[in-house]
Structures are given as structure tokens and as C-alpha cells.
Amino acid sequence: MLRYIARRLLLTIPLLVGISLVSFLMMHMAPGGPIGAGTDMNPKATAESRARLKAYYGLDQPLHVQYGRWLGRMATLDFGDSFSPDGRPVAEKIKERIPITLTINVLSMGLIFLVAIPVGVTSAVRRGSLFDRISTVAVFTGFAIPTFWLALLMMILFGVRLGWLPISGISSLDYESLGTLGKIADRGRHLVLPVLLAGFGGLAGMSRYMRSNMLEVIRQDYIATARAKGLPEGTVIFRHAMRNALLPVITILGLSVPDLLGGSVIFETIFAIPGMGQLFYQGVMSRDYPLIMGILTIGAFLTLLGNLLADVGYALADPRIRQG
Amino acid sequence: MMESLRRAVLPSIALFLLLASCGGGKPESAGKGAPVSDVPAYGDAIVEGSIGDVSGFLTAVTTDASSHEAAGYVFNGLVRYDKNLKLEGELAESWEISPDGKRITFHLRKGVKWHDGAPFTSDDVMFTYRRMIDPRTPTAYGEDFKQVRRAAAPDPHTFVVEYARPFAPALASWGMHVLPKHLLEKYPDISKSPLNKKPVGTGPYRFVEWKTGEKVVFHVSPDYFEGKPYIARVISRVIPDQATMFLELKSGGVDIMTLTPPQYVRQTETAEFKKSFNKYKYTASGYTYLGFRLSHPFFRDKRVRQAIAHAADKKALIDGVLLGLGQEATGPYKPGTWAFNPGVKKYPHDPARAKALLADAGWKEKDGVLVKDGQPFEFTVLTNAGNDARAKTAAILQQNLAEVGVRMKIRTVEWAAFINEFIDKRKFDAVILGWNITPDPDQFDIWHSSKTGPKELNHVGFANPEVDRLLDEGRSTFDLEKRKNAYFRIQEILAEEQPYVFLYVPEALPVVNNRFRGIVPAPAGITYNFIKWYVPAALRKHKITP
Numbered sequence: 001m002l003r004y005i006a007r008r009l010l011l012t013i014p015l016l017v018g019i020s021l022v023s024f025l026m027m028h029m030a031p032g033g034p035i036g037a038g039t040d041m042n043p044k045a046t047a048e049s050r051a052r053l054k055a056y057y058g059l060d061q062p063l064h065v066q067y068g069r070w071l072g073r074m075a076t077l078d079f080g081d082s083f084s085p086d087g088r089p090v091a092e093k094i095k096e097r098i099p100i101t102l103t104i105n106v107l108s109m110g111l112i113f114l115v116a117i118p119v120g121v122t123s124a125v126r127r128g129s130l131f132d133r134i135s136t137v138a139v140f141t142g143f144a145i146p147t148f149w150l151a152l153l154m155m156i157l158f159g160v161r162l163g164w165l166p167i168s169g170i171s172s173l174d175y176e177s178l179g180t181l182g183k184i185a186d187r188g189r190h191l192v193l194p195v196l197l198a199g200f201g202g203l204a205g206m207s208r209y210m211r212s213n214m215l216e217v218i219r220q221d222y223i224a225t226a227r228a229k230g231l232p233e234g235t236v237i238f239r240h241a242m243r244n245a246l247l248p249v250i251t252i253l254g255l256s257v258p259d260l261l262g263g264s265v266i267f268e269t270i271f272a273i274p275g276m277g278q279l280f281y282q283g284v285m286s287r288d289y290p291l292i293m294g295i296l297t298i299g300a301f302l303t304l305l306g307n308l309l310a311d312v313g314y315a316l317a318d319p320r321i322r323q324g
Numbered sequence: 325m326m327e328s329l330r331r332a333v334l335p336s337i338a339l340f341l342l343l344a345s346c347g348g349g350k351p352e353s354a355g356k357g358a359p360v361s362d363v364p365a366y367g368d369a370i371v372e373g374s375i376g377d378v379s380g381f382l383t384a385v386t387t388d389a390s391s392h393e394a395a396g397y398v399f400n401g402l403v404r405y406d407k408n409l410k411l412e413g414e415l416a417e418s419w420e421i422s423p424d425g426k427r428i429t430f431h432l433r434k435g436v437k438w439h440d441g442a443p444f445t446s447d448d449v450m451f452t453y454r455r456m457i458d459p460r461t462p463t464a465y466g467e468d469f470k471q472v473r474r475a476a477a478p479d480p481h482t483f484v485v486e487y488a489r490p491f492a493p494a495l496a497s498w499g500m501h502v503l504p505k506h507l508l509e510k511y512p513d514i515s516k517s518p519l520n521k522k523p524v525g526t527g528p529y530r531f532v533e534w535k536t537g538e539k540v541v542f543h544v545s546p547d548y549f550e551g552k553p554y555i556a557r558v559i560s561r562v563i564p565d566q567a568t569m570f571l572e573l574k575s576g577g578v579d580i581m582t583l584t585p586p587q588y589v590r591q592t593e594t595a596e597f598k599k600s601f602n603k604y605k606y607t608a609s610g611y612t613y614l615g616f617r618l619s620h621p622f623f624r625d626k627r628v629r630q631a632i633a634h635a636a637d638k639k640a641l642i643d644g645v646l647l648g649l650g651q652e653a654t655g656p657y658k659p660g661t662w663a664f665n666p667g668v669k670k671y672p673h674d675p676a677r678a679k680a681l682l683a684d685a686g687w688k689e690k691d692g693v694l695v696k697d698g699q700p701f702e703f704t705v706l707t708n709a710g711n712d713a714r715a716k717t718a719a720i721l722q723q724n725l726a727e728v729g730v731r732m733k734i735r736t737v738e739w740a741a742f743i744n745e746f747i748d749k750r751k752f753d754a755v756i757l758g759w760n761i762t763p764d765p766d767q768f769d770i771w772h773s774s775k776t777g778p779k780e781l782n783h784v785g786f787a788n789p790e791v792d793r794l795l796d797e798g799r800s801t802f803d804l805e806k807r808k809n810a811y812f813r814i815q816e817i818l819a820e821e822q823p824y825v826f827l828y829v830p831e832a833l834p835v836v837n838n839r840f841r842g843i844v845p846a847p848a849g850i851t852y853n854f855i856k857w858y859v860p861a862a863l864r865k866h867k868i869t870p
Binding site: 032043093152155269271275 | 369371377379380382385386387388391459460462463464465466467468513515516520521535536537538539559561562563564565567568571572574575577738739740741743744745767769770777779781866
């Protein structure tokens with residue numbers, strides 16, 4: 001097992017290099033560049049000042065030199081400095097955005113699993129019942145409604161009309177003066193709407209997935225056997241059927257690992273949340289190469305790691321894979 | 325609105341923030357709130373809504389509007405534009421221009437201190453100048469300073485610059501924020517200095533904190549040289565979405581923001597809204613235009629351009645795009661400013677006249693489309709994606725032109741691709757774009773025939789020897805009357821030639837919670853006298869004492 005993991009880990013290195021090379025090339029092929037934001041359509045910017053800025057950021061070098069420099073820095077885990085005027089280290093910029101994005105994603109994912117699994121199981125067990133039909137309509141409504149629109153409606157209701165919850169941001173203006181409990185409560189109040197909305201949109205996929213898995217499993221012979229043995233229905237469903245139906249969920253969990261750090265741009269924009277989604281979007285729009293590369297590399301690494309975890313999880317859960 | 329103005333980048337001097345002076349008069353539409361004694365009082369905080377986060381506080385190295393606005397609270401320049409968009413002294417008490425126009429002598433204010441207590445002197449100005457021309461400074465604004473032939477600081481309160489030839493826009497370039505030498509000296513690259521994140525300036529407010537992506541907080545500087553501002557604290561919140569920001573405004577989370585035309589016209593006319601907010605309206609410093617690639621076979625002919633100007637229904641554009649909150653543009657200057665010529669040739673909406681002009685130019689109608697030499701009059705207009713106003717403008721123009729038999733297709737392209745692939749390579753028939761109107765009327769870079777190279781701004785390829793001469797004349801004298809004559813004539817030629825169809829100048833639409841008093845709208849907007857704004861003691865919301 002350990003050898004298997006070690007081999008897989010080593011294999012990620014060439015993969016990561018390959019991914020970074022492709023990302024690097026794609027990014028540089030996109031029209032425009034980091035200095036465009038400040039100098040395009042700017043009467044004060046001359047050809048000379050453009051050349052100066054290009055040299056300043058090392059963009060006057062050939063592409064392979066630029067990539068080589070980047071790779072060299074990455075080897076020492078140095079993400080470099082952002083091309084945005086603040087010139088801050090990319091690692092620092094990403095680090096300060098991670099907690100909020102991670103919190104929202106973990107909470108909303110927890111919410112999704114908490115709601116979707118029971119809903120999916122119940123729908124499968126009582127297939128075609130009123131509950132099944134209502135829950136199907138409900139989760140698909142959540143999937144289909146434009147999030148930004150629903151978000152605005154909820155902001156108007158809970159923020160403006162009722163005044164129960166803050167509309168946007170992640171903390172109140174007097175946050176610093178609050179006690180520890182007050183700070184937690186304040187953060188919590190700010191997170192209610194974003195987490196609810198993020199969860200609502202994700203219910204459909206998970207609950208449908210759970211439902212079809214469950215339907216698949218219920219049809220198996222061993223379930224018929226369990227029933228024939230005269231086991232109570234609850235034991236049949238929860239012990240025999242659900243455990244097996246949950247197996248593929250491990251894959252989903254594994255594949256969700258990179259999502260944990262990827263924020264949604266629309267979501268973060270509408271709720272004014274300074275998370276990873278906005279950071280990446282701004283990075284792309286301003287062609288902040290080191291920042292884009294940093295986020296892409298982390299994303300690629302997490303995806304590979306998630307895949308590995310899923311495989312390992314599978315191997316642990318399923319003896320057939322372990323032996324194979 | 326922000327979007328259409330955001331594109332062309334301004335030096336800090338052109339952002340009319342905190343341009344204080346002239347005592348606070350009566351609020352224009354105050355008194356709608358509870359009857360309280362309207363006496364200026366110190367205290368309270370104002371929360372601004374800002375679409376974008378700050379990217380740094382040193383305006384020499386930043387180019388975005390959010391950063392320049394925020395830095396305006398902390399830093400000062402030698403000069404600034406007053407409420408009527410005329411240059412006045414800020415850190416310079418006064419200045420003299422030598423008779424030959426080549427030398428400017430600034431007399432600096434005495435007794436001004438940096439926020440850390442160190443005195444402000446001409447050494448700081450000299451340091452700023454040196455850093456602006458230093459190749460290690462990643463600035464886009466170095467050009468104006470490279471024109472300086474000699475700079476000197478003969479004593480702590482005098483700063484002298486000499487130019488090779490008289491250069492009128494040079495004066496405004498000294499609105500560049502002055503940097504503290506004693507804090508920045510040891511950093512060869514100022515953008516990497518801690519001051520870019522934690523600024524120390526001479527301005528009315530001191531920096532408190534910057535939470536990236538969230539907010540920036542400033543606290544009043546009690547010994548500000550123009551008097552202590554009334555409002556104790558300024559908090560600029562980053563709220564990237566306009567709709568969210570508006571909800572925050574209504575629920576009290578934001579005190580001041582810029583409205584969109586639909587918000588101004590449709591969502592803020594309720595009695596409830598008017599009870600708590602004052603809306604303002606003033607001519608924005610920008611215009612939107614339809615520009616032609618003048619080397620295009622269709623648009624080479626002046627009569628065709630004039631015909632399109634007559635076909636464009638500017639009133640419908642203003643009503644449709646801006647909900648009536650704007651005015652027709654007739655040239656590249658802001659209506660009501662000294663350089664603006666109100667008497668130029670106008671192009672009223674007149675499809676018949678347009679058709680006649682096109683017929684003159686040899687275009688014959690066939691099945692509803694104009695044809696010349698077997699070629700239908702069909703072209704593509706380009707504009708940048710994500711700008712709603714420009715997309716709507718294109719749609720209305722498309723309809724206007726169809727009425728006279730011209731087929732216009734619309735294509736929107738992401739900004740960087742738009743600039744690099746189409747504008748810079750001159751691969752376009754026509755574009756819809758906008759320019760900021762800077763208070764100084766020098767537009768050499770936009771209209772001079774020498775500025776048609778790659779990355780240069782005369783992208784339509786306009787070339788007119790008389791305009792070239794007048795542009796030169798206008799920038800090489802400080803004599804206002806001479807400059808005015810030159811720019812008036814330029815506007816006449818542009819109106820006749822129509823290299824652009826000048827479409828509209830929008831209104832800026834700020835809204836402020838009405839507990840703030842002392843706001844007096846002027847051509848420069850409302851924030852020029854920010855340090856005189858106040859909240860009467862009885863209306864105070866935040867218990868923040870200066």
C-alpha cells in the first residue's frame with residue numbers, strides 16, 4: 001500500500017510540470033499582458049515607459065526563459081511576487097484568501113451531504129411517492145434558479161426588509177471591538193446566506209446521485225437475500241444497501257478536494273466575499289501571471305491529491321481494488 | 325457609469341477627490357431629514373462603497389481608480405483642480421511661470437508635517453521627481469517628468485523646474501502625490517516599500533488599516549494644514565456588485581455610492597428613500613463616441629461620416645442608454661468648461677439629410693441597402709464586452725443606421741483582446757469607446773497625426789495639418805486666451821470632419837446619506853470639499869471621536 005502511494009505521489013511531479021507548462025503557455029497566448037491594464041489607452045504611457053515596465057517584470061525575456069525562472073522558483077516553493085501594483089508575494093495573497101473560501105465550502109458541502117444523502121435515500125426507497133416527486137422538483141429548482149437572482153431576493157428579504165442578517169461582506173465594521181463570542185456570532189451571521197445559497201445550488205447533483213446509486217443497489221440480489229432472511233427493512237436499507245450505495249460518494253469527496261479552495265466568482269462578487277474566486281478572476285483580468293500560475297498550480301496539485309485520496313479510499317474500502 | 329469612465333486612466337490630479345477649499349455652504353437639498361440644528365460638528369464615520377479593491381497607495385505606481393481615490397485621502401500634490409476645475413495650489417502655496425514659459429517656481433506651504441511628524445520640504449518634492457524618472461520605478465506616468473530639463477530645490481520651501489520648451493500640461497503633472505523622502509529613501513523600488521501598503525502622507529486623513537478585498541480605514545489627521553476635517557473616520561468597503569451595494573446603501577451599510585441611471589430614475593424616487601438620502605447629479609468627465617478607421621474605403625469620405633452623424637439619434641441614445649441622464653456630445657471637451665466650444669456645427673437626427681449625403685457620396689439604394697460599385701454598405705462595429713452602456717449604444721445605432729440603408733454588425737470582445745488584437749492592429753471598421761475628459765485640454769495624443777503608431781491613441785488615424793499645428797500651439801503656451809482659441813478651432817474642425825461621431829456625455833449620479841451636510845455640488849462634483857462635510861451632533865451614527 002505504501003509503495004503504491006509513494007509511486008503515485010512521484011508520478012504527480014511530471015504531471016504537475018506538464019500542467020504548469022500548458023497553463024503557462026495558454027496564459028501567455030491570451031491577448032494582452034500585465035502592463036496593459038495601466039498603459040493601454042493611457043495618454044501618459046509612452047513606448048519607452050512600456051518597455052521599462054516590461055523589463056521590470058521580466059516580460060522582455062523569451063518565453064522559455066520566463067518559464068524556466070518560474071519553475072526554478074517553484075522548486076523552492078516560491079510562488080514569486082504578484083504583478084499587481086502592490087507587488088506582494090503570491091503566497092501571501094493566496095494564504096489570506098484561503099480561510100474564508102475554505103470555511104464557506106466546507107460548511108456548504110457539509111450542508112449538502114447532510115441534506116442530500118437522506119433525501120436521496122428516501123427518494124430511492126419510496127420511489128415514485130409524493131416525497132420523491134416533491135424533493136425532485138425542489139432540488140432541481142435549486143439547481144436551475146440563477147444563484148445571483150436568488151441571492152438578491154434573499155438579501156432584500158433578510159437584509160433590507162426584516163433586517164435579520166447582514167447583506168454582504170464577512171464581518172461588521174465594529175468587528176474588532178467585539179469579544180470572542182461576539183466575533184464568532186458576527187462571522188456566523190455573515191455566513192448564513194452565502195452557505196445556504198451555495199448549498200441549495202449543490203443539492204440537486206448530490207441527492208440525485210445518491211438516489212440512483214441507492215436504486216441500483218436495492219435491485220441487487222444480496223438485498224433480496226437480506227430481505228428473504230427476514231431482516232427488518234431498516235437494517236436492509238441502512239446496513240446492507242446504503243453502505244454500498246455510499247461507496248461512489250468517496251470518489252465525489254475526493255474530486256471535491258480542489259473545489260474546497262476554488263471559490264465561485266459570481267457568488268463572491270455578489271456577497272462581497274474576498275475569497276479565492278475573486279482573486280483568481282482579478283488575476284486573470286489583469287494578466288497577473290505569477291498569481292494565475294500560483295492558483296493554477298495549487299488547483300492542479302489538489303486535484304491530483306484528491307484523485308489519489310479517492311483511489312486510496314477505494315482501495316481501503318474495496319478489497320478487489322487493493323489486490324488488483 | 326464607472327465602467328465607461330474606468331477605461332482611460334487618469335493621473336491622480338484628474339480624480340477630483342478631496343479637493344478642498346471654499347467654505348462649506350448650505351447643503352443643497354438637506355433638511356429633508358428630521359429637523360435638527362444644522363451646526364457643523366466633529367465626529368462620526370462615512371462608509372463608502374467601492375467596486376474595486378485598492379491595489380496600492382502610491383499613485384505613481386498604481387493606475388486604477390479605486391487606488392487613486394483612496395490615496396487621495398492620505399496624500400497631496402503640489403497643485404490640484406478646484407471646484408471649477410481650475411488649477412490651484414495644494415502643497416504649493418503659489419507658483420510663478422517665467423515669461424518665456426520654460427521655468428515654473430513653486431512656493432511651498434510652510435509648517436506642513438507628514439503624518440509621522442517630520443516636516444514637509446522641497447527635498448520631498450525633489451525626491452518624488454527623481455523617483456518618477458528612475459527606471460527602477462514601475463510607473464506609467466514618467467513621461468511628463470522626463471520633459472523636465474533641470475530641477476532644483478534652492479531652499480526648503482522653493483522648488484524650481486525648467487523645461488526645454490514651454491509645456492502647458494506640465495503644470496497639472498505636479499498634482500502627482502508628493503512622497504516622503506525620509507521614509508522611502510532606502511527603497512530603490514517604491515512599489516515594494518511598506519508605504520505602498522501603509523501610506524504616510526500629508527493629507528486630511530491618516531491611514532489606519534487595509535484588509536485586502538474587504539475595506540480600507542482612514543482616521544482624521546487633526547493637524548491637517550487646511551483645517552481639521554469634520555468627519556472623523558472614512559471607511560471604504562469593497563462591494564464589487566452594484567446591486568448589492570445599493571441594498572447595502574438602503575440598509576445603512578454604506579453611506580455614499582454612485583448610482584446607475586436605472587437606480588437613479590426608477591429605484592430611488594420613493595418617499596421612503598428620499599427621507600434618508602440626497603441624490604446629486606453633475607456632468608461626468610467623459611464621453612462615448614463612435615470612431616471610424618479613417619483609412620477604411622467607406623469612411624474615407626467626410627460626407628459618409630457626416631451622414632452617419634445625422635443618422636445617429638443622440639436623443640434616443642441618451643433616453644435609451646442613460647434614461648435621459650446625459651447630454652449630447654459635440655466634441656471631445658466637457659460642456660461648461662473653459663475649453664468647450666458651444667458654437668460648433670451640430671448634427672441633428674435627420675435620416676433624410678443622411679440619405680442625401682450618402683447619395684452625394686455615390687451610395688445608391690438597392691433592396692433597402694446602400695450599394696456602391698457593387699459593394700453593400702455593411703460594416704462591423706466593435707466594442708468591449710462587459711460594458712452594458714456601450715452594448716446598448718451599439719444596438720440603438722444599428723437601428724438608426726438601418727433606417728438609412730446602412731447595415732452595421734455588432735461584435736463585443738474582451739477588453740485586453742479588444743485592445744491588443746483589434747485596436748492596436750487597426751483591425752476594425754468602427755468602434756464604440758469612451759474617453760475620460762481631463763481638466764487640461766491638451767489632447768495631442770488623441771488627435772495629432774504623429775500619434776498613429778502601434779499602441780498610440782490616434783487609433784482612427786486622424787490627420788489634419790491645421791489640427792496638428794493648433795495642438796502644438798495649445799500645449800506650448802500658458803496663456804489661457806491663446807489656448808482657448810486653439811482648442812475652439814480644433815473643435816470646429818473635428819465637428820466638420822467627424823472622425824468620431826461624438827455621442828453623449830453622461831451624468832455622474834452620486835447619492836449620500838442625508839445625515840451628511842455641507843455638500844455643495846460644483847463642476848468638479850461633490851467631493852472636492854469633503855473636509856467640510858459634517859454630521860450634526862444629533863444625527864451622529866457612529867460613536868467615533870476624532
